[in-house]
Amino acid sequence: MGFREPSLHQFISLVVMFFSFFIIFAFIAKSLPFLGNGFSDGGGGNSSVSMDALAPVMTLPSEIRATDISSIKAFAESAKISAIPSTYISLKEPHHAEVADELSAQIPVIDLSLLLSDDPQLHAQAVQDLARACEEWGFFMVINHGIPESLMDEVMSLTEKFHNMSVEEKAEFADKGVSTPIRCGTSFNPKAENVHYWRDYLKVITHPGWAFPHKPEGFNDVAKEYCRVTKNVARKLLEGISESLGLEANAIAKATDFDTGLQVFIANLYPPCPQPELALGMPPHSDHGLLALLIQNGVGGLQINHKGKWVNVNPLPKSILVNTADQLEVASNGRYKSILHRAALNNKETRVSLLIANGPNLENVVAPIPELLEKEEAVFRAMRYKEYFELQQKNKLDGKACVDHIRINPTH
Numbered sequence: 001m002g003f004r005e006p007s008l009h010q011f012i013s014l015v016v017m018f019f020s021f022f023i024i025f026a027f028i029a030k031s032l033p034f035l036g037n038g039f040s041d042g043g044g045g046n047s048s049v050s051m052d053a054l055a056p057v058m059t060l061p062s063e064i065r066a067t068d069i070s071s072i073k074a075f076a077e078s079a080k081i082s083a084i085p086s087t088y089i090s091l092k093e094p095h096h097a098e099v100a101d102e103l104s105a106q107i108p109v110i111d112l113s114l115l116l117s118d119d120p121q122l123h124a125q126a127v128q129d130l131a132r133a134c135e136e137w138g139f140f141m142v143i144n145h146g147i148p149e150s151l152m153d154e155v156m157s158l159t160e161k162f163h164n165m166s167v168e169e170k171a172e173f174a175d176k177g178v179s180t181p182i183r184c185g186t187s188f189n190p191k192a193e194n195v196h197y198w199r200d201y202l203k204v205i206t207h208p209g210w211a212f213p214h215k216p217e218g219f220n221d222v223a224k225e226y227c228r229v230t231k232n233v234a235r236k237l238l239e240g241i242s243e244s245l246g247l248e249a250n251a252i253a254k255a256t257d258f259d260t261g262l263q264v265f266i267a268n269l270y271p272p273c274p275q276p277e278l279a280l281g282m283p284p285h286s287d288h289g290l291l292a293l294l295i296q297n298g299v300g301g302l303q304i305n306h307k308g309k310w311v312n313v314n315p316l317p318k319s320i321l322v323n324t325a326d327q328l329e330v331a332s333n334g335r336y337k338s339i340l341h342r343a344a345l346n347n348k349e350t351r352v353s354l355l356i357a358n359g360p361n362l363e364n365v366v367a368p369i370p371e372l373l374e375k376e377e378a379v380f381r382a383m384r385y386k387e388y389f390e391l392q393q394k395n396k397l398d399g400k401a402c403v404d405h406i407r408i409n410p411t412h
């Protein structure tokens, strides 16, 4: 039997069939929720990711990158993997091996009602407590803060509802860059990282001005109230911190234009992770801004670095957790160092944390407070907060690299 050359007609049919098959295949891949916009990622994306995701669930999509998915929650739920992709391995040593649990109970507690007390002695004691908390820890829990429990519960429950919406419902909020007021995405900065983080986020610039997702119902109003009262608490704490540095209560707020300052609402969701000892929800980093106030859904995971040791944070009921951030380190001329912290994971429960970052006005040129420089040399060079904010958000999250970038004297 001789080989017969295919006719031109047969050849064209074959090509058409091949392309039809490819288009149907691409369409199916695109409609899988966890693939987000990965398939249409012209050239730059990793197309083997989409292939892997279509393979039976037992196959580990070991090379999956956060640039190819829009949500780790959706990915984890649909892929049903028992091991994490290699691109999510952050830790060589299991993280629980190096946690100093005996230090958890020593995390300072600040009673805001004492700081605001008319009794000069109670107030002075609270200022002293704040000085110690900022100097020795850079982190504290605030109790008697005056924020209603019902408001905290409501904002947390709506934050969970937001994250539980489908990938399609959240698509309109997808991260389109630092200057957009509402940004929803996964990991920290997938394009800039080699290792990714087991986290989905919603970040909203809530001050100055107001923009917020219009769903789920009620989220906008509850979040607005929560942001307002949180900024007040941050303002009061900043006054106490100014006093603790021997400055006028208003000094830091005035120098940084705090009242017109940037506020960012950051809602993090960490789904259960099949290998929580190898991955992280967020890597070690310090926050930009002055003070960041955090609450969580009752599931732990935040770890702070105290004198080189990782310490689990177990919040007192209804307390607010406060991080001292980079611009406070700058304003205090290195006296109050921003806290290095990270988010650890677990394999059972979804963790949700809500962080409200409060910082200077974006146009403010942040520098050490002049009064502090009467007796000491400047440890930091001045930098416009907008540039600092962009520097931090546009790169990978890397310890205290940003604040080190403006440090004049590396020994501080």
Ligand SMILES: O=C(O)CCC(=O)C(=O)O
Residues within 6 Å of the ligand: 266, 268, 282, 287, 294, 301, 302, 303, 341, 342, 343, 353, 355
């Ligand atoms: O989820 C946490 O406990 C930490 C979150 C955090 O550090 C951040 O959003 O900057």
Ligand SMILES: [Fe+2]
Residues within 6 Å of the ligand: 285, 286, 287, 341
């Ligand atoms: Fe943080």
